[in-house]
Amino acid sequence: MHVDPVRPTRLRETPSLQKTGLTMDRVRHAYGTRQVVHDLSLQIADGELLCLLGPSGCGKTTTLRIAAGLEEPAGGTVWIGDRTVAGPDVFIPPEQRGIGFLFQDYALFPHLTVLENVRFGMTHLPRAEGVANAMAALKRVGMDGYAGVYPHTLSGGQQQRVGLARALAPRPRLMLLDEPFSGLDKRLRDQVRDQTLHLLKDSGVSTLMVTHDPEEAMFMADTIALMRDGHLEQVGNPVELYCRPKTAFAARFFGEVNSLRASCRNGRVETPLGVFEAPDGLRDGVVEVLIRPEGLRLDAVQDGEEPAVLATVAESRMLGRSSLVHLRIDTGAGPLHLHSRMPGLFLPPPGEPLAVVPDRSQVFVFAADADL
């Protein structure tokens, strides 16, 4: 376990540095005097799908707009492939960057048919070739039967698919997606997300996608770049972010956690749930211990048994695929309220004693207040 947040690293500016799908090096941006992106560096490999994830206002859309050329950065350098598109004395406008966009409102032209919308980015091609490419793109998203209709006659999910076909048809070097599923209701969203993931992966295009939804990021991403206040907090694959968060912010961002204050002495953290090992480099003192609800397994207490950690059930609720059990543990310092999430239907009655077994791989220890 680590305790330091990721600091922006300076990418080596040597000829051997391989620029891939998208490279950003120490990019900065301000609106007026307010700096909203601070020395941000990231790289997307060819064919990789990177999700920029973070709370509202942390600078995700601004970062995407800088990649698109819709904002000019105040500092730093941006490459698409090995071509510099923004940097000192360089600024390539969006239409010359070889990118495809998909925004949350799909931005289809209402006065053009579906086919003409998709052909729009290929008007430099002879008409017959543009139409053939547009029809092929519509076929890939299952919308070739709607070529002659106008966008307002389509459902939200169908418009999203046409938007995706339009963005992919000119075979962009880089795809930029800003909250592309947020306009869809939950059931449709799951289906459209799945289709979009496979289309992007099959096309082999490098993709930067912005989302504020951690589950969506884990569903879509090869790599997640978690952003906070204009910085990258942690970059890694979904398993690294979820199972090895480097900060309490990262741990909390991916869902509910039980939080306990405890003391760390000589690398040992004593809590009412047992003794845990402190991560390397954590100094003695007050620490925060975070445990995901699914990291607290509950077992029946056998007659005569004295479990290491004994809890009493306060409430039980079925949440669909799992059940949430509210627990009370009596400690010398007063009662401790915890949540355990058990798979399937598990509804012990209030008052029942249960043994609590923490899964150590889901226990995260951080310096207290290091992250506020």
Ligand SMILES: Nc1ncnc2c1ncn2[C@@H]1O[C@H](COP(=O)(O)OP(=O)(O)OP(=O)(O)O)[C@@H](O)[C@H]1O
């Ligand atoms: N054109 C603008 N002029 C001034 N401030 C802006 C502008 N666009 C964004 N901001 C501010 O910059 C900060 C970062 O905004 P940005 O849209 O990049 O964040 P975000 O993470 O994408 O948030 P959201 O998910 O809410 O869109 C916010 O505080 C926002 O209010």
